[in-house]
Amino acid sequence: MQLLLEKIRQQGIVLPNNVLKVDSFINHQMDPQLMKEIGKEFARRFQNEGVTKILTIESSGIAPAIMTALVMNVPVIFAKKRKPLTLTEHAYTSSVYSYTKQETNIISVSKDYLKSNDTVLIIDDFLANGEAALGLINIVNEAQAKVAGIGIVIEKSFQEGAKKITNKGYRLESLARIASLENGTVTFYHEHSL
Numbered sequence: 601m602q603l604l605l606e607k608i609r610q611q612g613i614v615l616p617n618n619v620l621k622v623d624s625f626i627n628h629q630m631d632p633q634l635m636k637e638i639g640k641e642f643a644r645r646f647q648n649e650g651v652t653k654i655l656t657i658e659s660s661g662i663a664p665a666i667m668t669a670l671v672m673n674v675p676v677i678f679a680k681k682r683k684p685l686t687l688t689e690h691a692y693t694s695s696v697y698s699y700t701k702q703e704t705n706i707i708s709v710s711k712d713y714l715k716s717n718d719t720v721l722i723i724d725d726f727l728a729n730g731e732a733a734l735g736l737i738n739i740v741n742e743a744q745a746k747v748a749g750i751g752i753v754i755e756k757s758f759q760e761g762a763k764k765i766t767n768k769g770y771r772l773e774s775l776a777r778i779a780s781l782e783n784g785t786v787t788f789y790h791e792h793s794l
């Protein structure tokens with residue numbers, strides 16, 4: 601997605617430990633026009649999958665997820681990062697290790713909002729080692745619902761997540777694929793393979 605690649609090139613900041621900071625348009629300040637285009641693009645790519653619900657994880661996945669849900673005209677659920685006491689008996693849960701925060705969260709989704717007849721599109725802002733996406737996949741599987749695919753705004757292709765997801769046979773669609781953040785420079789996958 602050209603608009604997204606340009607934004608990353610212009611405003612992305614490479615931090616130590618292979619972390620890309622995109623606080624000016626995704627993770628702190630948000631660019632609604634860009635989010636709208638992201639939503640349209642995910643909706644286009646998954647339009648034939650029979651999606652009934654979109655699932656993401658708080659908080660940075662919510663903006664791209666809701667824009668996609670708006671175009672696809674389906675509800676969006678965000679997994680909560682701390683298991684609320686009131687949901688103990690009535691929630692699907694999964695354990696997710698956060699690469700950027702170096703902590704483990706139990707994520708949860710109420711059983712009220714995910715049913716076995718749902719076809720679920722999973723959306724998130726970043727894909728690194730795949731922990732968040734695999735945690736969301738676990739939750740969909742626990743609900744005996746179907747995974748339509750995984751839509752990622754920025755995939756760091758040099759980390760393990762993409763391989764883990766596609767090896768399990770899931771459809772993965774990433775709007776920007778980063779091959780390397782070496783020497784403080786963003787190299788996109790298509791540039792890398794030239």
Ligand code: 5GP
Pocket residue numbers: 618619620621622627660697698699700724725726727728729730731732733756761
């Ligand atoms: P994973 O679970 O795939 O290891 O990491 C994905 C999650 O970690 C995303 O939900 C995102 O919040 C965060 N994350 C991973 N890598 C980066 C990064 O380079 N930059 C930012 N801003 N977030 C990241």
